[in-house]
Amino acid sequence: MMGDDLLLRRRGGVLFLVLSAVLVLLGGGADAGVTSSYRRKLEATVEMPLDADVFRVPPGYNAPQQVHITLGDQEGTAMTVSWVTASELGNSTVKFGEKPDPEKMERRAEGTHTRYDYFNYTSGFIHHCTLKHLKHSTKYYYAMGFGHTVRTFSFTTPPKPGPDVPFKFGLIGDLGQTFDSNITLSHYDDNGGDAVLYVGDLSYADNHPLHDNNRWDTWGRFMERNAAYQPWIWTAGNHELDFAPELGETTPFKPYTHRYPTPYLSSGSTEPFWYSVKLASAHVVVLSSYSAYGKYTPQWTWLQAELQRVDRTTTPWLVVLMHSPWYNSNNYHYMEGETMRVQFEKWLVDARADVVLAGHVHSYERSHRVSNVAYDIVNGEATPVRDAGAPVYVTIGDGGNIEGVADNFTRPQPSYSAFREASFGHATLEIKNRTHAYYSWHRNHDGAKVVADGVWLTNRAQSYAVFFLDRTKTSSMAIDHQP
Ligand SMILES: *[C@@H]1O[C@H](CO)[C@@H](O)[C@H](O)[C@H]1NC(C)=O
Ligand SMILES: *[C@@H]1O[C@H](CO)[C@@H](O)[C@H](O)[C@H]1NC(C)=O
Ligand SMILES: *[C@@H]1O[C@H](CO)[C@@H](O)[C@H](O)[C@H]1NC(C)=O
Ligand SMILES: *[C@@H]1O[C@H](CO)[C@@H](O)[C@H](O)[C@H]1NC(C)=O
Ligand SMILES: *[C@@H]1O[C@H](CO)[C@@H](O)[C@H](O)[C@H]1NC(C)=O
Ligand SMILES: [Fe+2]
Numbered sequence: 001m002m003g004d005d006l007l008l009r010r011r012g013g014v015l016f017l018v019l020s021a022v023l024v025l026l027g028g029g030a031d032a033g034v035t036s037s038y039r040r041k042l043e044a045t046v047e048m049p050l051d052a053d054v055f056r057v058p059p060g061y062n063a064p065q066q067v068h069i070t071l072g073d074q075e076g077t078a079m080t081v082s083w084v085t086a087s088e089l090g091n092s093t094v095k096f097g098e099k100p101d102p103e104k105m106e107r108r109a110e111g112t113h114t115r116y117d118y119f120n121y122t123s124g125f126i127h128h129c130t131l132k133h134l135k136h137s138t139k140y141y142y143a144m145g146f147g148h149t150v151r152t153f154s155f156t157t158p159p160k161p162g163p164d165v166p167f168k169f170g171l172i173g174d175l176g177q178t179f180d181s182n183i184t185l186s187h188y189d190d191n192g193g194d195a196v197l198y199v200g201d202l203s204y205a206d207n208h209p210l211h212d213n214n215r216w217d218t219w220g221r222f223m224e225r226n227a228a229y230q231p232w233i234w235t236a237g238n239h240e241l242d243f244a245p246e247l248g249e250t251t252p253f254k255p256y257t258h259r260y261p262t263p264y265l266s267s268g269s270t271e272p273f274w275y276s277v278k279l280a281s282a283h284v285v286v287l288s289s290y291s292a293y294g295k296y297t298p299q300w301t302w303l304q305a306e307l308q309r310v311d312r313t314t315t316p317w318l319v320v321l322m323h324s325p326w327y328n329s330n331n332y333h334y335m336e337g338e339t340m341r342v343q344f345e346k347w348l349v350d351a352r353a354d355v356v357l358a359g360h361v362h363s364y365e366r367s368h369r370v371s372n373v374a375y376d377i378v379n380g381e382a383t384p385v386r387d388a389g390a391p392v393y394v395t396i397g398d399g400g401n402i403e404g405v406a407d408n409f410t411r412p413q414p415s416y417s418a419f420r421e422a423s424f425g426h427a428t429l430e431i432k433n434r435t436h437a438y439y440s441w442h443r444n445h446d447g448a449k450v451v452a453d454g455v456w457l458t459n460r461a462q463s464y465a466v467f468f469l470d471r472t473k474t475s476s477m478a479i480d481h482q483p
Contacts, residue, residue, distance in 0.1 A: 001287055008087065015308050020122050023449070028440075029075060031415070031418040032413070033415065033416075033420070034418070035413050035420050036423075036452075038421055038423060043181075044404065045180050045361075045400060045402055045403070045405070046175055046179055046402075047176075047177060047178050048106070048178060048179055048216075048218075048222075050218065050291070052099065053178075054182060054222045054225075055218040055222060056221065057086070058151065059149075059284045060145075060148065060149030060151075060364045061087065061148050061149055062085050062086065062087040062145070062148040062149060062436075063085075063145060063148065063149035063151060063216075064083040064084070064085060064096075064127075064144050064145040064149070064151050065083065065084050065086065065088065065124075065220065065221055065224070065331065066082075066083055066217060066220025066223075066259075067144075067151070067153060067224050067227070067228040068081075068082050068220065068224065068227035068228055068232060068260075069083070069155055069227065069228060069229075069231050069232070070082075070130065070231050070232055070261065070263070071158075071231050071233070071263050071277050072130040072131065072263055073263050074263060074266040074267050074277055074278055075160075075277075075278050076134075076136060076158035076161075076231075076277070076278070077135075077136065077157070078130050078131060078132045078133070078263070079130070079131050079134060079140075079155060079231065080129070080130045080131075080159065080261055080263065081127075081128070081129050081130075081131065081144065082126065082127065082128045082259065082261065083127050083144060084110075084123070084125065084126050084127070084217065084220065085124055085125045085127065085145070085148075085229055086124040086393050089113060089125045090148050091144070091146045091147045091148070092110060092112060092127045092129060092144075092148060093108055093109070093111065093129070093146055094131060094142050094144045095107065095142065095143050096108070096131050096140050096142040096143070098138065098139065098140060098165050099141065100152065100372070102152055105142070105143060107131075109129050109130065109131050109132065110129065111129025111244075112127070112128055112129070113125050113126060113127045114128070114258050116258045117265040118211060118242070118247075118254060118352055118454045119210050119211070119244075120210070120316075121210070123216075123217075123258065124210045124217070125254040126258055126259055127144070127292065128234060128261050129144070133310075135156060136158065136159050137158070137160070138156065138157050139154060139155070139156045140154060140156075141153070141154045142154065142155070146434075153156075153228045154229060155228075155229055155230060156194070156230075158231070158279045158280055161278040161279070161280060161281070162281065162314060163313060163315070163316050163434040164281035165431075166280070166281075166430070166432055166433070167195075167279055167280030167282065167430075167431050168192070168193040168194050168429070169195075169196070169282075169319075169429040169430075169431075170193035170195070170196040170197070170428055171191055171199070171357055171394070171396050171427040171428060172196055172197075172198055172199070172396065172426045173198065173199050173200060173201065173357075173358070173359025173397040173399055174199075174200070174237070174362055174398070174399025174401050175198075175202065175398075175400065176201070176204040176399060176402050177203060177215065177218060177222050177401075177402075178402050179400075180399075180400030180401075180424050180444060181399055181400040182400075183400065183424070183444045184398075184424060184425065184426050185223070185225075185226060185442055186448070187426060187442055188226065188426045188428075188448075189225070190448035191426075191442065193230070193427055194230060194279075194280075195230050195231045195232070195233065196226070196227075196230065196233065197233050197235075197319070197321055197357060197429075198232050198234055198321075199235050199237070199321055199358055199359035199360075199396060199397065200234075200235040200236055200238075200239075200240065200322075200323035200359050200360070201237035201240070201250070201323065201325060201359055201360065201401065202216075202234075202237070202256070202260070202314075203215050203219035204219075204239055204401050204451060205239075205255070206239055206242055206244075207402055211242050211244060211247070211249070216255050216259060216274060220259065229238075233262075233279075233286065233287050233321070234262055235288070235321045235359075235362065236256060236272075236288050236291075236323065237359060238289075238290060238324075239253075240253050240256035240290075241253060241290060242254055242255050252290070257272055262275055262286070263275060265468055267306065268302065268305070268306070269302050270298050271288075271291060271299070273288035273290070273291045273299075274286055274288045274291065274299045274302060276306055278315050279432060281315055281316055281433070281434060282315055282317040282319050282431060283312075283317065283319070284319045285303070285306060285307075285320045285321070286321045286322075287319075287320065287321065287322040288322070288323075289337065289340060289360075293340055293343050293344065294343065300343070303344065303347065307347055307348075307351045310351065312352075312462070316435075317354050317355075317431055317459060318347060318353045318354050318460075319353070319354060319355050319356075319357065320353050320355070320357070320391070321357050321358075322340070322342065322356070323338050323358060323360050323374065324336045324337040324358060325358035325360060325361060325397075326338070326340065326341035326345060326393060327341075327365075327370065327384070327395075327416055328358075328360075328361050328365065328395055329365065329392040329409055329414050329416075329417045330361045330363055330365065330395075330406050330408060330409050330420070330422075331361050331406075331408040331409070331410060332361050332362065332408060333361050333406075334410070338361075345372065345373055347477055349371045349387065349391070351387060352460035352461045353390075353391040353460070354391060354392070354459060354460050354461075355393075355429065355439070355457065356391045356393045356394070357394050358393070358396070358397070359396060359397030360375065360395070360397045360407050361393065361395050361397045362398055362399075362401065362403060362404065362406040362424075363397070363398055363406040363407065363409075363420065363421065363422040363423070364396065364398045364421050364425060364427075364443070364453070365393075365394070365395040365417060365419070365420040366393070366394050366395075366418050366420075366439075366455070367393040367394075367416050367417055368415075368416055368418045369389075369391065369392055369480070370384045370385060370386055370394070370416040371387035377383050384415075384416040385432040386416075391460070392480070394427065394439075396426070396441075398424045398425050399426070405424060406422060407422040408422075419441075419453045421443065421452070421453070423443040423444065423445060424443065424444045424445075425441055425442050425443040425444050425452065426441075426442055427439065427442065428442070434459060434462050435458055435459050436457070436458060437453065437457045437459070438454065438455075438456055438457075439455050439457055440453070441453040455481070456481050457480050458480055
C-alpha cells in the first residue's frame with residue numbers, strides 16, 4: 001500500500017511532534033502516489049432499457065413519481081419535496097408529521113408547480129413544496145398525491161449544526177442511468193449515509209437524440225429509492241446545461257432548474273447554481289463550474305462574502321463542491337478546471353477548506369494536501385507544492401454513466417496525486433467530531449463495504465488552532481493518515 005500520508009512541509013528543519021500516535025511517521029513524507037492497477041471490466045457501459053425495473057411508473061392514476069428531496073433552507077429545518085404527476089396537475093399539497101399514516105399527519109404545506117417544453121417534449125407537472133419549521137434530528141413522514149393516488153415517504157432532518165455532530169455523507173458524481181449507475185446507487189444504499197453531496201452530471205439525457213427529456217424522467221424514477229428519503233445536495237454539471245441552439249434551446253440549465261431546486265436564497269445567493277448549506281459539523285459550499293466566476297461576477301462576489309460567513313467554531317468542516325476538478329491527472333477533461341482554480345484556489349487555501357469534491361472525470365482520484373497559489377506572472381512558481389494548510393482534492397465522477405470510464409491517466413503520476421484508479425464507485429465522508437473524519441472510496445467491483453482507498457482526515461481549522469499558531473513558520477503535525 002501507499003506510504004503514510006504524512007503531510008510535512010519542512011521549513012527550516014524544525015519539526016514539532018505533537019501526536020505520539022503518529023511517531024511512526026517520522027522520516028516519512030516523501031510518499032509517491034499510487035496508480036491502482038486494478039482492472040475494471042472491459043465491456044461498454046450500457047444504459048438501462050426503458051422497461052427496466054428501476055424506471056417503472058408507480059401504480060395508481062396520476063401517482064406522484066420521481067420523488068426527491070433537498071434542503072429547503074441553509075440549516076436543515078426545512079425540506080423541499082419535488083415530484084412529477086404525468087396525467088394531470090393533481091394536488092400540490094404535502095401532508096407531513098411524525099406518524100406514518102397520512103390521515104394522522106397533523107401538518108400540511110402548499111406546493112407550487114411548473115412545466116417546461118424542450119424541443120418537441122413537454123414535461124409532466126413538476127411539483128415543489130417546502131416543508132418548514134421542522135425539528136432537527138427528527139423522522140418525518142410525508143405524503144402527496146391527494147385526490148388521486150397518495151404515496152408516503154419519510155426522511156430524518158439533519159442534526160442542528162454544531163462542532164461535534166457525527167454525520168455521514170455519500171459522495172456521488174456523474175451517475176447517469178446505466179447498469180453500472182444502478183450498482184453505484186445500490187452500493188451507496190447498502191453503505192447508508194445521511195445525505196448525498198452530488199457533484200453534478202445527473203441524467204445524461206443530453207447524450208440521447210434531441211436531448212430526449214424522457215431520460216430526465218427515467219432518471220428521476222431511478223433515483224427515487226434513495227433521493228426521496230434523504231436530501232441530495234445538487235451541483236450543476238455540464239450535462240445540466242442542455243444548451244442546444246441547433247434545437248432552438250438556448251436557455252442553459254432549463255430541465256435542471258425546473259426539476260432540481262436548491263435552497264440558494266437562504267445563503268444569500270442570487271442563482272441556484274452556487275449556494276451553501278450547513279449539515280451537522282460541516283459547512284458545504286457549492287460552486288458552479290458553468291457560471292461566470294471571474295472577478296466582480298455574482299458568483300465571485302458571493303463566494304468572497306460567503307467564506308467570511310463560515311464559522312468554524314460551529315461548523316469546523318469546510319467542504320466545497322464543484323463539477324470540474326482543479327487537480328485532475330487524467331487526460332480526460334485535462335486542465336478544464338484550471339481557470340476556476342486560478343480564480344479561487346487561494347481563497348480556499350486561506351480559508352483552510354478541508355476537502356474539495358469534484359466530478360466530471362469518470363474515474364477516481366484523491367490528492368495529497370497541495371496548493372499552487374504562489375504564481376504571480378513574474379516569479380515562475382507555478383508548481384503544486386505540498387501544503388498542510390490546503391484541502392484534499394477528490395474527483396468522484398465515477399458514478400458509472402453512459403460515457404464509460406476515463407481510463408487514460410497522465411504518466412508519470414504527478415506528485416500531488418495520492419491515489420487514482422479508473423473504476424466506477426462512490427465514496428463516503430464520515431465526520432466523527434471537530435477534529436476527525438473518515439473518508440473512504442468504494443469501487444463497484446468489490447462489495448459495498450470494501451474500502452479501496454481510505455484516509456482519516458484531520459480538520460484544517462481545528463488542527464491549526466490547536467497545534468500551530470503560525471503555519472508559515474512550522475511544519476504541520478496536523479496529520480492525515482491511512483487506517
Ligand atoms: C438495480 O438495482 C436494484 C437493487 O440492487 C435491483 O433490485 C434491480 O433489479 C436493478 N435493476 C437493474 C435494471 O439492474
Ligand atoms: C420528437 O421528434 C422526434 C424526431 O422527429 C420523434 O422521433 C419523436 O417521436 C417526437 N416526439 C414527440 C413527443 O412528438
Ligand atoms: C389537496 O389535498 C388536500 C389534502 O387532502 C386538501 O385539503 C386540499 O383541499 C386539496 N387541494 C385541492 C386544490 O384540491
Ligand atoms: C491518452 O491521452 C493522450 C493525451 O491526450 C493521447 O495522446 C492518447 O492517445 C490517449 N490514449 C488513449 C488510449 O486514448
Ligand atoms: C474524535 O474522533 C476520533 C476518531 O473517532 C477519536 O479518535 C478522537 O478521540 C475524537 N476526539 C474527541 C475529542 O472525542
Ligand atoms: Fe461532466
